[in-house]
Amino acid sequence: MSVLLVGISHRSAPVSVLEKVAIADADRPKLIDRMLTSSHVSEAMIVSTCNRVEVYAVVDAFHGGLAEVGDLLTKHSGLPLPDLTKHAYVRYSEAAAEHLFAVASGLDSMVIGEQQVLSQIRGAYASADAQQAVGRTLHELAQHALRVGKRVHSETGIDRAGASVVSVALERAQHVLGPLAGRTAVVVGAGAMGSLAVAHLSRAGIGRILVVNRTIGRAARLAETAGGYGVAAEALELSRLPEAMAAADVVITCTGAVGNVVTLADTHRALTERERGAEFATAERPLVFCDLGLPRDVEHAVAGLPGVTVIDIETLQRDPAAGAAADDTAAARAIVADELAKYLTGQRMAEVTPTVAALRQRAAEVVEAELLRLDSRLPSLADPERDEVARTVRRVVDKLLHAPTVRVKQLASTPGGDSYAEALRELFELKPGAAQAVATPMEISAIGDHAGMLLTDADIALADDFTAGQQGDEQGQPA
Numbered sequence: 001m002s003v004l005l006v007g008i009s010h011r012s013a014p015v016s017v018l019e020k021v022a023i024a025d026a027d028r029p030k031l032i033d034r035m036l037t038s039s040h041v042s043e044a045m046i047v048s049t050c051n052r053v054e055v056y057a058v059v060d061a062f063h064g065g066l067a068e069v070g071d072l073l074t075k076h077s078g079l080p081l082p083d084l085t086k087h088a089y090v091r092y093s094e095a096a097a098e099h100l101f102a103v104a105s106g107l108d109s110m111v112i113g114e115q116q117v118l119s120q121i122r123g124a125y126a127s128a129d130a131q132q133a134v135g136r137t138l139h140e141l142a143q144h145a146l147r148v149g150k151r152v153h154s155e156t157g158i159d160r161a162g163a164s165v166v167s168v169a170l171e172r173a174q175h176v177l178g179p180l181a182g183r184t185a186v187v188v189g190a191g192a193m194g195s196l197a198v199a200h201l202s203r204a205g206i207g208r209i210l211v212v213n214r215t216i217g218r219a220a221r222l223a224e225t226a227g228g229y230g231v232a233a234e235a236l237e238l239s240r241l242p243e244a245m246a247a248a249d250v251v252i253t254c255t256g257a258v259g260n261v262v263t264l265a266d267t268h269r270a271l272t273e274r275e276r277g278a279e280f281a282t283a284e285r286p287l288v289f290c291d292l293g294l295p296r297d298v299e300h301a302v303a304g305l306p307g308v309t310v311i312d313i314e315t316l317q318r319d320p321a322a323g324a325a326a327d328d329t330a331a332a333r334a335i336v337a338d339e340l341a342k343y344l345t346g347q348r349m350a351e352v353t354p355t356v357a358a359l360r361q362r363a364a365e366v367v368e369a370e371l372l373r374l375d376s377r378l379p380s381l382a383d384p385e386r387d388e389v390a391r392t393v394r395r396v397v398d399k400l401l402h403a404p405t406v407r408v409k410q411l412a413s414t415p416g417g418d419s420y421a422e423a424l425r426e427l428f429e430l431k432p433g434a435a436q437a438v439a440t441p442m443e444i445s446a447i448g449d450h451a452g453m454l455l456t457d458a459d460i461a462l463a464d465d466f467t468a469g470q471q472g473d474e475q476g477q478p479a
Contacts, residue, residue, distance in 0.1 A: 001137060002059065002062075002092065002093040003059075003097065004059045004062065005054060005055065005092070006054070006066065006089075007052060007091075008052070008084075009053075009054070009108070010051040010052065012088065012089055014314075015313050017079070018051065022256070023076065024257075024258070025127075029127070031046060032044045032127075032131055038068040040059045040060055040064035041069070042059070042060070046127075053073075054103070055069050058137045097141055097343055098340050100145045101149075101336045103117060104121055104146060104149030105153075106332070107329065110313070110317060111164055111167075111168055112329060113158035114164045115153055116192065116193075118153075125143075140347075144339065147339070148339045152335050157328045164200070165313075166290075170201070170290065172315065172316075172319065173288040177286060180204040180249075181205035182205070183208075184207060184247050185201050185210070186209075186244045186248040186252070187201070187222070188241065188261060189255040190215070190219050190221070194252075197254075198222060201231070202230070208234075208247075209223070210234050210236055211226070212238055212240065212241050223235040238261075243273070245266070245270035245287070246270040246274050248270075249285070250289075250290065251288070251290065252290040253290070253298065254297065255293055258295065261297040262289065262291075262298040264302055267299075267305060271287070271308075286308070286309060294313065298310055345413040348412045349409055352409055352420075355424055355425055355430065356408065359404075359405065359424055359428055359430060367393055367397055371386075408420045
């Protein structure tokens, strides 16, 4: 069994495609259930954020698993398979682990080094685990990825500026509005991104925050959090969004809703109210939307209204503030490489353990059989003498097995080390069940990855079907 990753992100696809592929939290459980009922998938986890959708599946065959995950995404998104595969990327086995470690470290984020992705991976793991969709393989991979992310953030300055998608968006908003101190902000959505927005707005000295959410209880809790920062805050139902926008200077939205939350009609109403109300009689007062939703929350036509600026994911992709210092990025990549080596060593050693256990079990069976034979030939042998013979035989067998079992574990930690375990299975005629338990699936590197494994022409052709056509050099692009 090995890990297959099929993903689409801001690096490989335009926002219009990401919107179609986006997986809401409410949809994630049923998609995981659908994968687990397929014939090749035994574990599954979905990481879905504002700029990526990645499916991690433990599969017993690359080709079969890839077909099943691809079918799932095409049915969910409604995109024809050729359109989907043009923007998708595939990672398998070692390459899948390396990618998840980089994502957890913030190296693959739109804003290099952002920490929010750690909580998103943790949430994806918790959701899958609650469905009993996580076994040993994904558990170890996800937990190691979280440790890698924490180590990168603690040992490098990759997040020194505290940058996030929210902070970069607000920085862009201040280019239009000027300082945010004393202004009014609307936060649409009371999830993790909404909480992050409240924290950044509070640090910027915002004067008032209106929290708008479908569930008023969650909006009230987030408003209470804003109050803890010393900011005047109020919770409003979603039906009062136009009223809230009329009072606002900046609107931050990230709801995960399927359709537009901020419509052209609602924005017209808000702008009319701004002009009409005495409180908002200051003409030429700009209104900035920070649309961080995927799919987009703000209707496209809103950006064409006078005095309105829309900052969305596509805008942020081009922002130089999303980058990190080259030295910090290099240090983070070095940590990822080091942790990947440790992870793979642990996995290879774990794979050989059933073979070692089977060898020791075979030796124990042989010893017991010979002791029974000794009893039948020397029935008069006294118990003390028999016990001493048994101890001696067991000591001899243990000493003979010690060196090869220790050495095979050491050799298993090296590339190709499974061949030594295979040799033990052949030489000692170990049980077929033990051999199957440690058989290592074919390693396949897809889409320009640097796992360094060899592929057949058929493998390359299939992998290329799921390769982003214009993914570019991941090392050199800003996240």
